[in-house]
Amino acid sequence: MQDSVVTWGFKESFRSYISGSIAQGEWLVQGEVTYDTPSFRFEGGTGSVSPNRTQGNLRYEGSFVFKGHSGILETSLSNPVLKFDSDSRAVLFLDVVGDTMDEVSVESDDVAFATVSWSEETIDPASGTWSITDAAVVLTEDGAAAFGTYPAGEEMDPMDIAVSVTPGCLEEPQQPWGIVLGALGLGALVSVLGLVFTRVRKSREQGRQ
Ligand code: HEM
Structure with a gap:
């Protein structure tokens, strides 16, 4: 893999809760995670995808941390990994550290946080680019347990993924x-x-x- 960029807002309602009058907080980013309103960007990273795009992973070293309620809320989501397990689905893994709203302390690595699935993509084998737009991101049971408040099945913000590999290394879509x-x-x-x-x-x- 030569390059990849993942663009994801996490959850718009959560961002507005954090930055609004209730939590009066902020979010911080670090490493290969940046923020460009209204989305987080995972950029650089390492990994590979199979030519038919049914397997592979993209890994980023970095984190985004939500803070609020004068320090009572501090949830850190780190080292995102997208693991592709079919030609239209991936699982997003995150390391999660923080307390939920029900005051459960969580410190778990590699939480299978959300499923990412899509029907819209463009593949250009000649230039080696693959881009997915508006993938549906849905919180898993493990994600719900680690983050709290939202139930499993909760729709998070949609995700865009752009991958570039060596020209000629992607197969034409079937x-x-x-x-x-x-x-x-x-x-x-x-x-x-x-x-x-x-x-x-x-x-x-x-x-x-
Ligand atoms: C002093 C402690 C806290 C208070 C008083 C508090 C209060 C609230 C209130 C009043 C809401 C409803 C907001 C609305 O409907 O617009 C809310 C939502 C929420 N809180 Fe907290 N909270 C606290 C701590 C936490 C912590 C530690 C977390 C952990 C991540 C958390 C996560 C959430 C989430 C995810 C929502 C839903 C936001 C949305 O999408 O609308 N809260 N909280």
């Missing part, structure tokens, strides 16, 4: 008609083999008579 033609081809092959097999059997039977 077209639906490609799958249909493939299935037709396989069907034709099976019929031909069936025909040959019957012929051979018939000629053997004739030979025995």
Whole structure:
């Protein structure tokens, strides 16, 4: 992988709660995580993706920390990892440290925080670019337990992911008609083999008579 940028607002309502009159707080960023209103950016990082984009991971060293309520709220989310597990889904892992609103102290590494799934993407094998826009990010059970307040299944802000690899190292996306033609081809092959097999059997039977 040559480069990648992930753009994600985390959750707009949480940002406005933090910066508003209730929590009167702020957020800080560090390392490969930056903030450019209204989104966090994970940039640089390391990792790889398979040419057909069904496997791989992107890792960033850095963190974003939410603070509020004069220090009672301080949740740090660090070292984001996106682990691709199909051509339209990844899992976002985060290290989580903080107290939930129910006063449960959490310090967990590699929490499978949210699922990221998409239907909109553009792939350009010639230039080696792959970009996903508006991926749905949904909090998992583990994410809900570590962050608190929001239940599992909560919609977070949508995520954009842009990856660039060595030109020529990404496969063309599989077209639906490609799958249909493939299935037709396989069907034709099976019929031909069936025909040959019957012929051979018939000629053997004739030979025995
Ligand atoms: C002094 C302690 C705290 C007080 C008084 C407090 C108060 C509140 C209140 C009144 C709301 C409702 C805001 C609204 O409906 O607009 C809220 C929402 C919330 N609080 Fe706290 N809170 C405290 C600590 C925490 C801590 C430690 C966390 C940990 C992350 C937290 C996370 C949240 C979240 C995620 C929401 C929902 C925000 C949204 O998306 O609307 N709170 N809190």
